[in-house]
Every structure is written in structure tokens, then in C-alpha cells.
Amino acid sequence: MALLQKADSQQALARNRLGVPAVVFFGIAGAAPLTVILGAVSTIYAVVESTAVPVVYFAAAAILSLFTVGFVAMSRHIVSSGAFYTYITHGLGRLPGMAAAFIALVAYSVMQIGLFGLFGVIAEGILGEVGVATNWFVCALVAWLAVAVLGLLRVDLNGKVLAVLLTAEFAIVVVYDLVMLAHPADGFTVSTLNPAGLFSGEAAAMLVLAIAGFVGFEATVVLSEEAKDPKHTIARATHWAVLLPGIFIGLSAWAMSVGAGVDSIVATAKAEETDLVFTLVDPHVPDVFISLGYVFFLTSVFAALLAFHAAIARYQFALGREGVLPKLWARTHPRTSAPVAGSLTQSAVALVVLTIYAAAGVDPLVHLFAWLTTAGGYGVLILMWGTCGAVIAFFGQRPGLESPWRSRIAPRIAFVVLTLVLLATTIGLGDLLQIEDDSVFGWFFQSLYVMVAALGVGWALYLRRNRPTVFAAIGHGRRT
Template identity: 45%
Template sequence: MPSTATTEKPSNVSEALARGRLGVPSVVFFVLSAAAPLTVVAGVVTTGYGVIGVLGIPLAFLIVAALLALFSVGYVTMARRLANAGALYSYISRGLGRPAGVGAAWVALLAYNALQVGLYGTIGAAAEPVLDRLFGVGVQWWVVALSAWAVVAVLGLLRIDINGKVLAVLLLAEIAVVLVFDLAQLGNPAGGEVSFAAFAPENLFVPGLGAVLVLAILGFVGFEAAVVFSEESKDPRRTVKVATYLSIAIIAGLYALSSWSMTVAVGPDQISAQAGEQSVGLIFNLAAEHLGDTVVTVGQVLFLTSVVAAMISFHNTTARYAFALGRERVLPAAFGRTSPSSGAPRAASLAQSTLGLAVILLYAVNGWDPIVQLFFWCGTSGSFGVLLLIATTSVAVIAYFAHNGREESLWRRAVAPGVAAVALLGVFTLAVLNFADLLGVPADHTLRWGIPIAYLVAALLGVVWGLVLRSRRPGIYARIGLGAESVATVPPEMPGSLPAAPERAETRR
């Protein structure tokens, strides 16, 4: 016999995030920190030029930004109705049904955890030139990783607005140095002439276009996180919308400018060879040539803090996903508890810190490569998972508005989400086809299909767990995707039913 829902009402204090603490700037700082501008400019852009060899990367960033802005039309419209720290998981639950939502939740946990722990692999490499230049010492990567882990673990238990202030300082300095580097490169063009060849369509629509578009869209990973902080925003309806569009615009402008300025400084005909030879060092070598060693040192320090800022942002994002699942009892209830003093998701944050510590120690003890096998593989895999979630969410938005919100304009509920869905599913297909190239492994490597299959398995297990909850725990099943509303009591005489939303009743799944 399936169990009925309990009439016990959970504590609103323990199961609610601290409200009203984040404005638009703070949410933007979290989003941009996850995007890690300096890390993308120094690493992802140079990888694109050096490995893929396509000149039109700046134009690719602008095209992808337009696509994500189109996706955001339906995304932020749905966000006005559903303020939920579970974000993509909750939207898929409300659009495609609760079992699909639980499957998305499993994918989200896998993806965001991969992004978070992967960053510990690069922190040592980011710190190496800084420690050598400033102190003349070298330190094992895992020592630096453990130091960064401790900082992130402590901040994860503090008030969310404190995290936002830390990110604000780090991010503003990071963006400032990127702009200084860009201006120096534009002011010293190769051959004495500023070239706009990188924006020419014929330099993008060439063999390798698919890999470049996937690379570009992975550079935006984190933009979707504005919704994760909706419950803690001062004005969720306005904050999420403004922060999402503003983040996309800033990221697109910064990436397009930086990737273009590199081609100007090196020369369009030389950028592929130089990026392949110098890799991450290209941007710093150009800065040393045009600005001097002091500015390079500042840039290297900010490259280090860029990684730390991304760690803080992804830690908070991942912890809130786990919190949302715990609050709705999809995960153990302990994950749905918050700290009475800070309002932070304490158990979820500690679990995230524990996982990070375990991964660092595992790699250190076994002597595994922290750059390729931790940062690069986990980072690419995590971004692939987020791309899958975004593409699925675009479909869920259409399905949701097909049953709810007919008062929304056709553009918001169908046209923009529909075009975005087709485009995003196309990019995801390209990602699957080019996954070996994205990982930098042979076509017959285990990870080439192992990682996509891992996400498929996670999604299927989540769907199965959702169906188990529907059969055996209908009260819990009824709460899936409700967010803060899930603390309301489900009437025992109507197991599995949902109370109508304040604005309207929606089709039940």
C-alpha cells in the first residue's frame, strides 16, 4: 500500500533560505564569477584558437549570446512565477512532469559537482607563477587546493550576502585587468593595423564550426544560475530578469572583445599558431610585452582569484540545488535545513565541502594529473551536463506555458522558447558528436562515450526514483518542484495532489 502524506508541517525556519539579501548586482557577481571571465579568456579562448584553429571565435560568442538571450525570454518569464533554488530542476518538473524533473536533478548534481571539484585541479597551476614571482617558492598543487578549499568551505556557511561582497571585490578587479589587457592589445596591433577579420562570417562558418559553437556556449555556463538565488533576492521577479540579461550581455561583450583583441595583437594569420604554442601564457606574454612585469604579476594574481571566485559561486549554486531537493524530500531531509544564524543551506554546504576534500585527497594520494584529469575533464563534463539541462529546460518552458499562462504573449511562451529549443538541441547534438575533441582524447577513449552515458544513467535513475516516489510516497511526490511552497501541508485525504498555485492552477503531472 502506498504511504499517505503526513500532516506534519516542517519548520519554515529550517527549510527556508534567507530572503531579501541579494540585489541585482550581487546576483550578477555570482553569475559572472561562475563564468570566470579571466579563466575563460586565458584558457578557453586560447584553446579554441590553438586546438580548433577557427578565427571566428569572437563572432561565435556574439551568436551564442543571442541564442541564450532568446532562451532567457521564456526562462525569466517562468522565473516570475516559480521562485525556486532548484532552478532548472524545478522548471523541468513543472513543464515535463515530476519524474523528468527528478532525472534532471540527478543530472544537475552530477554536472555542478563536476564543475565545482574540477576547479581544485587548476588552482595549483594558477598559484604557481604567483608564488614563484612573489616569494620564489614552489608548492605542491594539493597544498594550494586545500587552502582554497578551506576558504570556500567557510564562506559556504556564512550569509549569502557576505559571499556576494567577496565575489564583488574579486570580480571587479578581474574584469578591470582583462580590459586593461584588451586595450593594450588593441593599442599595439600586429603590422600596425587593426584587423576585424575575426568578425567576418566566412571565418566562422568553416569546418570546426560545431566545436567552436560548443566551446563558446560552454564559456557562458553559469549564466543560468541567477534563478538559483531567486528565493534570496530582494525582488525575485525583477532581479532574476535583469541579472540574467545583464550577465549575458557583459559576458558576451567581454569575451568577444578579448578574443578579438588577441587576433589584433598577434595577427589573424598567426593567432592559431601562437595560441597553440603559448596556450594559457599567451595573454600574459602579450601583457608583459606591452605593459611590463608589474601588470603581469597583477594579472596572474587575479587569475588565481578568478578560480577562487568561481569555486565560491559554484559551491553556493550546488549547495542550493541539494537544499532544494532536501526540502522536497527527494534527497534526505537533512539537506533541506538551513543555518539559523546565516540562513545558508548548512548540511548541503558541508556535503559539498566533504566531496571537494575527498577528491583533492584522492588525486593527491594517487598522483593523478590535476590539470587534465581533474580540471579539464571534469570542467568539460560538467559544462556538457549543464548544456543538456538548458536544452531540456527550453522544451520544458514550452510545455509549461502550453498548460499555464495563456495570458503571456505568444513570443514569450512559444516562439522564443521554440526557436531556442531547436537551436540548443542542435548545439547539444554537436557537443555529443564532437565530445572526443572537446575532451582532447582519441575517438576510442573510454571517456568519449563514458561521460555522456553517465549522464544518461543519472537521468534514468532519477526518473525511476521519481516513479518510486509516486508509487510509495505520494505526499513527497506531490511536493516535487514546488520550492518554498513545498513546506505547505499536503492534505492526507488527497495523497499526491497539489494545492493550486496562488495565481492559477496548473495541469498536474
């Protein structure tokens, strides 16, 4: 009970603990660039069968940079760990805001839980190579315990852990890219960077998958209450959290096409799958660099687990502090100021879901990792779309608060593009998850988010009728 103090004595996150670099690391960790490079990029090459993957990733980064312009402009006027749902409340009203809050809780939770499946499979493979027999569930439990403990500690300590892991991650990516570029299969080429690839028939599907790979960068705003000088820190950190992964992933996708050859990259990706990069660099580097790559692949997933855990705990904290959901979630650790109740809640939920998956004996890569992370990314895409609309409405009601570029032009362009991407994702989500057309799961996740949003609206209506003071507090935990 020492961890859970009375709500009126511990309802505050630690102030002024995170500078720009630390917040950037949290945002980049959620996007997990090495995981995207080794897993998503090779998968897109193989599944979509297009060589335009590099230019599509650069386009995705550009689109999200447009979204970020209005997103961080709003962060200068509203500082809250509630992020998406707080912004949607201020821009569109309390009913859409509460729907967004419920969607955020589900989306980030399933995203994090799904990553445990990938961590378990990678760790099982690494241990198997050194003669240690185990299974994915045991490995996932080790990661679960580490994340659960770190979630109770100081947020700046978590930032330092992420800094070490991500620095190693970027270092190995640079080495691999240089090796692939130094050993081109068919000569040095930039044809896969041709913007014409954005107008191919496969571009929409690739763009959906590419944008999903960036999910996590927006977690920077969730840390606004713990950042030093949040009005400037969050803005700078969020832009960097989009640009750095975008540059690294785009360049790595291009380096793969050079290393394998433009005419062979699709076939090689189909044959090698997530081993594509390792296969391309293996003849040219000592074995230790391959081993390090697998280890950093694992730590990349762990960094994402930690970043998403932090985001979920802070969403729960914000909702509890406002009294919208149980006050228990507003409780923080008396020494570390971590949102301990939210952290413990997410740890408990993750443990239950992982145990159910293990008992059911399903494929952890397909049904746990692929299904849940894609579903989580879809939920975050819904939140980004709603937030973009909220930014337009918020500044439309406050003309002159920001420049036209920040308040109108960039948000409107981003809103149009995100609308198209969201529609394409909604229609094609079953195909992305490789679910059969006649399966009951074909529209399961789309329907799930509709129901979750409806529950949020229903709860808000209940609060408006029966607890008007709490209803008035929705999305207004802390405003500057």
C-alpha cells in the first residue's frame, strides 16, 4: 500500500525532468525504427511487390510532419498528459473527447501487448542459437517484468534507458546501410527514390503500412507535464521524433534496394523475410555484427514496449485526475512521481492477455504481434485524424493565435491526406491482417473501435446528466 497514496496527496507527475533529447527518445522508441527496418520494410517489399518503398517512407514522413505542425502548435497552448483526447475535447467538444479517450486506452494497450509477442519470439530464437531451450511466453514474461518495474521508476531514468538502447540501434543501422551501399548488387542506383512511385497502383497500400510504422512518435506530447519548458521542448522533440525515424527508415529501405538490386529486391524479400538485411550484409561483416543486429532488434522492441507503457499509464493518470474514470488512476508514486496506478493497471492487463494467448496456443507472431499492433496502429490513426480536425476547429475559434501555416494551411492539408489514408485502412484492414474475406474477424477491429467510441460517448452523456462537475472537467486536467 505504500505505493498508492491517497489521491489528494499524490496526483501530480514529476515536473521539469525531461529535456528535448529525452522526449525525442520516448517518441522514437515508440516508432521502433530498427524493428520497422528489419520487419516492416522487408514485409512491404515482399507483400506489396513494389520497389517504391523508400520514396513512400519519405512521403509518409512528410505527411506526418504536416500533421505535426498543427499538433505541436496546439501543444503550446494546452499542456496535458492526455494529449490526443485532451486536444480533441478542446477542439471538437467533450463527447468526441471522451470517445477519443476510450479509443486511446484500447489502441495503445493492444499495441503494447502485441509487441510482447514479437519480443518473445525474437528472444526465443536468440537463446536457441546459444543452446538455451525456452518458449516465447517465458521470454515475454521477462520483458513484462522489466517493463512493469521500470514503469514505477522516475521518468528520466526511463529516458536514459531508452537513450542507450536507441543510440545502439541507430549505430547498427548506420553500419548496415553503409555496408549495403558499399556492395551494390547491380551498381549504385537511386531509381527507388523516384517520386513517380507515389502514383503507382500499390502506393496507397504502402502508404498505409508506412504511416503505421511511425506510430509512437506522438507519445512526446503525453510527456508534456514532465518536460522542461514544455511549450518549446515538446514542439522541438515531436518534429525530431518524426524526422529522424523517417530519414533512417527511408535511407535503409533504399540501401536494401541497392544491396539486393532493384530487379531482385522483391524476390529476395520474399525469400528472406525479416532476415533480408542480415542476408545482405552477412558476407561483408564479421559474425559479431550479425549477432549484435539480432540483439538490437530485441532491444528495439523492448524500447517500444517501455515507451507505449509510459503513454498508457499517463493517459490513465489524466483520466483519473479529472474524475472521468476512477480516482485510483490519478495516484502517483510518492518518491518517483510515476503514475503508479496506471502503470500497475496496464501491467496487470498485459499479463492477463499474454497468459490467455499462451494458454490458447495461437501463433504469437500472427495473432498476437501482427493482429494487435496493426489494430493498435489503426486506432492511433483514428486519433490522429480526429486530432487534426480538432486543431483546425481550435484555431478557427481563436484567429491570430498562431500563424496561418500552423493553424490552417498545414492542418487542412494533413486532414485531407489522413482522411484518405484512414478510409483506405478501414476498407483494407482485413487484407493488411491477411484475414479471409468470409472470416468473422474481417471487420472485427473496425467494429471494435466503433463500439469503444460509442461507450465513450455514452459515458460522457451519463456524466453530463448525473455528474456535471466531472463532465465539465473532461479534457481540462491542466491548461496553460
